[in-house]
Each structure stands twice: as C-alpha cells, then as structure tokens.
Amino acid sequence: MSAIEQKLAGLGLALPAPRSPVANYLGAKRSGALLLVSGLVSSVRGAVATEVTPEAAKRAARDTMLDLLALVKREIGDLDLVVSVEHVRGFVRSAPDFMAQPAIIDGASDLVVALWGEAGRHARTATGVSQLPYGAAVQLEMILRLRD
Amino acid sequence: MSAIEQKLAGLGLALPAPRSPVANYLGAKRSGALLLVSGLVSSVRGAVATEVTPEAAKRAARDTMLDLLALVKREIGDLDLVVSVEHVRGFVRSAPDFMAQPAIIDGASDLVVALWGEAGRHARTATGVSQLPYGAAVQLEMILRLRD
Amino acid sequence: MSAIEQKLAGLGLALPAPRSPVANYLGAKRSGALLLVSGLVSSVRGAVATEVTPEAAKRAARDTMLDLLALVKREIGDLDLVVSVEHVRGFVRSAPDFMAQPAIIDGASDLVVALWGEAGRHARTATGVSQLPYGAAVQLEMILRLRD
Numbered sequence: 001m002s003a004i005e006q007k008l009a010g011l012g013l014a015l016p017a018p019r020s021p022v023a024n025y026l027g028a029k030r031s032g033a034l035l036l037v038s039g040l041v042s043s044v045r046g047a048v049a050t051e052v053t054p055e056a057a058k059r060a061a062r063d064t065m066l067d068l069l070a071l072v073k074r075e076i077g078d079l080d081l082v083v084s085v086e087h088v089r090g091f092v093r094s095a096p097d098f099m100a101q102p103a104i105i106d107g108a109s110d111l112v113v114a115l116w117g118e119a120g121r122h123a124r125t126a127t128g129v130s131q132l133p134y135g136a137a138v139q140l141e142m143i144l145r146l147r148d
Numbered sequence: 149m150s151a152i153e154q155k156l157a158g159l160g161l162a163l164p165a166p167r168s169p170v171a172n173y174l175g176a177k178r179s180g181a182l183l184l185v186s187g188l189v190s191s192v193r194g195a196v197a198t199e200v201t202p203e204a205a206k207r208a209a210r211d212t213m214l215d216l217l218a219l220v221k222r223e224i225g226d227l228d229l230v231v232s233v234e235h236v237r238g239f240v241r242s243a244p245d246f247m248a249q250p251a252i253i254d255g256a257s258d259l260v261v262a263l264w265g266e267a268g269r270h271a272r273t274a275t276g277v278s279q280l281p282y283g284a285a286v287q288l289e290m291i292l293r294l295r296d
Numbered sequence: 297m298s299a300i301e302q303k304l305a306g307l308g309l310a311l312p313a314p315r316s317p318v319a320n321y322l323g324a325k326r327s328g329a330l331l332l333v334s335g336l337v338s339s340v341r342g343a344v345a346t347e348v349t350p351e352a353a354k355r356a357a358r359d360t361m362l363d364l365l366a367l368v369k370r371e372i373g374d375l376d377l378v379v380s381v382e383h384v385r386g387f388v389r390s391a392p393d394f395m396a397q398p399a400i401i402d403g404a405s406d407l408v409v410a411l412w413g414e415a416g417r418h419a420r421t422a423t424g425v426s427q428l429p430y431g432a433a434v435q436l437e438m439i440l441r442l443r444d
Contacts, residue, residue, distance in 0.1 A: 133274060280424055287423060
C-alpha cells in the first residue's frame with residue numbers, strides 16, 4: 001500500500017471504486033509534468049442551503065476529492081507519484097442566498113493538505129453556480145504535479 | 149489544405165470565418181508548449197431546456213468548437229501544428245431543472261476526437277450557469293499542445 | 297519601487313494591503329515557470345445590473361485585479377518578476393437578464409495591459425454566475441509567467 005493510502009487509512013478513509021467519465025472525455029490527461037484531472041460531481045444532489053446542509057456539502061466535497069484520487073490512482077497507478085497539488089477548482093450548486101462556497105470546498109482542500117502536507121497546499125477558486133450535472137451539490141477538478 | 153481540415157471536410161464541415169475577441173483580450177495565448185484558447189460563446193442564444201433544446205445546444209457546442217478551431221488556425225497558421233487537446237471547459241446556460249450539461253458539451257468533444265483521434269481525447273469539466281455573455285447557450289474554452 | 301509599481305502610480309493607483317485566503321488554500325502556487333493565482337472576490341457585493349451598476353462592477357473588477365497584484369507581490373516579492381499575463385478568468389454575479397460580462401472583466405484586463413503592454417495581453421474567459429462567495433459582484437483569478 002502506498003504511503004498516501006496509508007495516511008488515508010490513518011484518517012479512517014479509503015479510496016472508493018474509481019468512477020468512469022459519463023461522456024466523451026478522459027478522467028485525466030497528462031500534460032508535461034502535470035496531470036489535468038477532469039471535473040467530477042458529488043453523489044450528493046441538491047442546492048446547498050435549501051436542499052443540502054452546508055455540513056453535508058462539505059462532506060460531499062471531501063468525498064468527491066476521494067473520487068478524484070481514486071480516478072488519479074487508476075490513471076497513474078500509485079498516488080505516491082503525486083509531487084504536489086497545484087490547483088483545485090470547486091463549483092458549489094448554491095441556493096440564491098448561499099454565499100459560503102469557500103467553506104464547502106475546504107472539505108476537499110483539507111483532505112489533500114492532510115495527505116500531502118505543505119506540498120498539498122494549492123491555489124484554488126470556489127464559485128457558486130445555479131446548476132450542476134445530475135443536480136449535484138459540488139463539482140471538483142484539480143491539477144497535480146507528478147514525479148518525472 | 150491541412151490534414152485536419154481535410155478530415156473536417158470529410159465530416160461535411162468547414163471552418164467558419166474566425167471571430168475576434170469582443171473585449172480587451174487575445175483569442176489565444178501561447179504559454180510554453182501550450183496554447184490557452186479564450187472562451188467563446190455560441191451564436192445560439194437562450195437557456196437550455198426552456199429556450200433551446202438539448203439537441204440544438206449540442207449542435208451549438210460543436211459549432212462553437214468550430215469557431216475555436218478557426219480562431220486557433222488564425223493564431224498559429226495551421227491546425228496540423230496541434231499535437232493534442234489537453235483540456236476543454238464548457239459552461240451551459242441551464243434552465244433551473246436542466247442537469248445534462250455533459251451531453252451538451254459532447255458536441256464539442258466528439259468533434260475534436262473525430263479530428264485528432266486518441267490525441268484529441270482530453271480532460272474536461274462541464275458546468276451549468278444561469279447566464280452567459282450575450283445570453284448564449286454554451287461557452288467553450290480549451291488548452292492545446294502544439295508542436296515545438 | 298519596481299517599474300510596474302511606478303506605472304501603477306502613474307495611473308493614479310496603488311497596491312492595497314494584500315488579502316489573505318479565507319480558507320485552507322494558498323493565495324498563489326508556483327507551478328514551473330507559472331504562478332497560478334487563486335480566485336479573489338470583489339469587496340463590492342451584489343448582483344450586477346440590479347444591485348450593482350455595470351460601471352461600478354467594472355471598477356470592482358479593476359480593484360480586484362489590484363488585490364490580485366498585491367497578493368502576487370507578497371508571494372514573489374517584486375511585480376517586475378512577472379514576464380507576462382497568460383490567462384485571466386472572471387466570474388460575474390449576474391442578474392437574470394445581464395449579459396455583458398466581458399465589459400465588466402475589461403476593468404481587470406485593461407489594467408494589466410496598461411501595466412505590462414503587449415506581454416499583459418492574455419487569454420480570457422468571462423462567465424456569468426448566480427452567486428459568489430460573500431455575495432460579491434466579481435471573482436477573478438489568473439495565471440502569470442515569471443522570470444526564471
């Protein structure tokens with residue numbers, strides 16, 4: 001088991017079965033030293049604040065990051081090949097008055113910082129939107145740097 | 149005529165006249181080996197599901213990709229200089245209950261995969277939004293890798 | 297004072313105090329020769345067209361770019377280390393009928409072109425959204441190329 005997966009187990013978490021793209025695109029594309037990871041949506045559905053609580057949405061962001069990591073492992077074979085997390089982008093399906101998108105996306109950011117430490121700290125943008133694929137509460141994508 | 153434009157003709161399609169940026173930015177910026185292509189919106193206007201059918205929106209995504217390719221040709225001179233499609237980002241102006249954004253953006257993804265084959269397969273995020281410039285149904289941007 | 301800050305002063309502008317990330321992420325992450333700058337929102341709050349005029353939103357976009365530049369200076373020490381502006385992404389919190397997002401984001405683009413000239417010209421996407429963190433009118437992020 002890789003060092004990163006051991007850390008994950010130490011947090012009481014495990015990688016889920018990787019999900020496959022739902023349309024004509026790759027789960028991730030290698031671009032030089034970077035891995036561009038496609039957007040995945042949470043299995044939790046609904047607008048945050050009215051249909052999904054902020055607490056549930058933050059957990060959904062963490063779980064969607066686990067889905068992204070499972071996808072990355074399938075693509076590159078071993079999460080220990082990840083040198084750093086460069087960027088995370090999060091879209092939060094927001095009820096009209098919901099304005100705390102950054103706190104939701106922290107569910108994802110906290111996890112990668114716990115796993116990779118300083119190298120897991122990343123640039124980020126968290127944005128509110130009115131709708132997401134399948135009515136999901138959260139959508140996440142990221143850019144990773146891989147070992148040469 | 150370039151090999152890519154010949155394939156395009158074989159699909160019964162052709163590059164439109166390139167459009168110019170509508171404000172103070174470039175159509176595309178070279179960044180090392182990559183070409184960052186600015187967002188373009190579809191000429192089809194309206195919210196998908198209520199004002200524009202999903203079928204029309206998918207065609208609009210394909211046509212917007214043709215617009216992006218026309219812009220790329222103007223910038224770099226020859227589409228055969230494109231080595232691969234790294235990333236596509238699509239925003240779909242979505243009626244409140246419309247949740248099938250990935251199927252719309254496939255209109256764009258299918259085209260570049262038809263043109264570049266395996267190298268055309270890309271990472272992607274498809275997101276729903278409530279409004280786009282000019283009330284367009286679809287907005288697309290992408291990142292290409294160019295021959296050195 | 298750096299050449300860029302002298303130009304800024306010549307425009308009657310100055311860098312504000314840098315803002316800190318509001319959650320668990322970095323203000324910017326160095327990625328090879330690039331600096332990925334996290335999204336920041338404007339201090340101006342409200343939906344553009346109904347709560348904030350387009351003119352005020354365009355100024356807010358300029359002021360948010362000043363916030364991004366202040367953050368970049370704190371990260372890299374000197375804005376003269378910026379070789380070029382590769383990409384700017386803007387989200388505009390838009391009233392349902394507001395469709396002129398590109399004109400708003402020009403407030404940011406005009407500033408970096410005034411400061412860096414041709415090298416400041418960038419690829420860009422301007423998108424409308426229904427909500428942003430803290431109810432802000434504008435959110436901006438960018439990618440810069442730094443001197444080696």
